[in-house]
Amino acid sequence: MKIIKEINQDILNSDICLIPTMGALHNGHLSLIEEGKKLGLLTMVSIFVNEKQFNEEEDFNSYPRPIEDDIKILQDLNIDYLFIPESNYIYSKNDFEIIDSGVLGKQYEGSSRPGHFDGVLTVVNRLFELIKPKVAIFGKKDAQQLFLIKEMVFKKRYEIEIIEGKTIRERSGLALSSRNLLLTDSGKEKATLLYTILKEVKKEFRDRRELYAFEVFSSKYPNIVIDYLEILNLETFSKPTEKTYEYIVLLAATIEGVRLVDNIEFKLEGA
Numbered sequence: 001m002k003i004i005k006e007i008n009q010d011i012l013n014s015d016i017c018l019i020p021t022m023g024a025l026h027n028g029h030l031s032l033i034e035e036g037k038k039l040g041l042l043t044m045v046s047i048f049v050n051e052k053q054f055n056e057e058e059d060f061n062s063y064p065r066p067i068e069d070d071i072k073i074l075q076d077l078n079i080d081y082l083f084i085p086e087s088n089y090i091y092s093k094n095d096f097e098i099i100d101s102g103v104l105g106k107q108y109e110g111s112s113r114p115g116h117f118d119g120v121l122t123v124v125n126r127l128f129e130l131i132k133p134k135v136a137i138f139g140k141k142d143a144q145q146l147f148l149i150k151e152m153v154f155k156k157r158y159e160i161e162i163i164e165g166k167t168i169r170e171r172s173g174l175a176l177s178s179r180n181l182l183l184t185d186s187g188k189e190k191a192t193l194l195y196t197i198l199k200e201v202k203k204e205f206r207d208r209r210e211l212y213a214f215e216v217f218s219s220k221y222p223n224i225v226i227d228y229l230e231i232l233n234l235e236t237f238s239k240p241t242e243k244t245y246e247y248i249v250l251l252a253a254t255i256e257g258v259r260l261v262d263n264i265e266f267k268l269e270g271a
Contacts, residue, residue, distance in 0.1 A: 001075050003082045006089060007130045011081070017041040018133035020124060022049045024064040024178035025073050028168040032137045033077055035165055041134060044081040045074055046127060048090060053119030059259075064181045083131070090126050099125050101148055104237055108250055109144050109261060112227050120145055121152050128158060136160055141167040141175050143248055143263045147237050167263075169195065175262045187256040190223045194251055197221065197229070198264040201249045205231060206268065227252040227259075234265055244268070 004011075017036040021029055029045075036043045047070060054060035067084075074082050090096075101110060101117035110117045128136070138146050150162050168176045173195030174188060183191060197217055218226055232238060234246040245267060252261045 001079050001082055003071070003084060005083075005085055007083070011042075011044075012132055015041045016081075016131055016133040017043050017135040017137065018127065018131055019043070019045045019137050020127055021045060021047055022063065022178065023047040023070050024066055024181060025070045026168075026176045026178065026180075028139055028141065028165075028176035030073070030077065031168050032139060032165040033074075033079060035163065036135070036137050037077075037079070039135060042080040044083055044131065044133070045079055046083040046085070046131075048083075048085055048087075048123065048127075050090075050119060050123040051087065052091075052122055053116050055113045055116060062182065064178055090123065090130075096122070096126055096129075098122050099152060102151075104144070104151075105148055108228055108230055109252060112252065117145065117148055121148060124149055125152065125156075128153075128160060133160055135163060137163045137165055139165045139167065141177065141263070142261065143250065144237065173199075175260075177260060179258050179260060182258045183256055187258065190255050191260055193221050193224055194253055194260060194262045195264075197226075198249050198251055198262060201229070201231065202264055202266050205247070205249075206266070223255075225254040227254065 017039050019029070019032050019036055033043065033045060047067070049060070049063055049065060051060050071082065099118060099121035101121050104110070105117035106114070138149060140146060146164060153160055153162055170176065172192040174180065174192045175195065180188060180191070217229060228250065230250045231240065232248050232250065233240045233244045234248040240247060246265065247268060248263055248265045250263050252259065
């Protein structure tokens with residue numbers, strides 16, 4: 001494995017599969033990397049904690065950065081490149097395009113974290129410009145982010161294949177996330193309720209064709225602070241209609257001051 005801080009011509013002349021991360025690697029990341037290694041391309045993992053997608057300096061500063069552990073994990077996986085750029089290389093002299101995430105980028109997660117998705121799309125665009133990967137892999141846990149990235153790739157006509165990696169969960173149902181490292185054992189136990197809520201929404205919607213009132217879940221699960229709970233058309237990320245067949249339920253909540261997101265997809269029988 002080669003550790004690099006800048007992209008050279010050898011990389012630009014190669015077919016690269018890129019797995020962008022912010023580090024604090026877990027089995028969810030590892031599943032994306034293993035998926036990438038099956039493609040027969042050179043595999044590159046990037047680690048860059050992107051300040052532009054954080055709304056609060058405290059959140060940025062507290063984000064876990066176990067870089068030595070991450071390096072050891074990636075060495076054992078025998079990837080080709082680990083890209084650990086400096087911020088002034090990614091954002092060189094402000095000579096970069098700030099991507100507007102549009103109307104969708106200001107809803108749901110974007111409503112609670114203004115500018116978050118602008119920051120996400122801006123850094124992903126910079127990585128694409130610098131590396132010119134043939135394939136990039138992103139996890140489905142951050143579903144709104146994934147949708148917006150795919151939308152950006154389409155609009156910019158990038159010849160980059162986006163592969164969606166499935167959400168990896170603990171036995172409890174808790175979706176793996178780097179932010180889980182900030183939770184106590186008690187907090188992690190409470191966080192398992194997120195998947196419980198998602199499964200309940202899925203069941204109730206299938207049975208009754210409607211979403212429980214937000215207040216029902218807020219009162220039923222007082223140990224977590226629910227920010228939003230939305231059911232959308234999976235294909236368009238808009239409100240479902242009578243013709244909607246595939247759905248996604250989005251959920252964001254705060255536990256012990258840590259913000260967590262999760263989702264669940266399903267199809268409606270007979271739609």
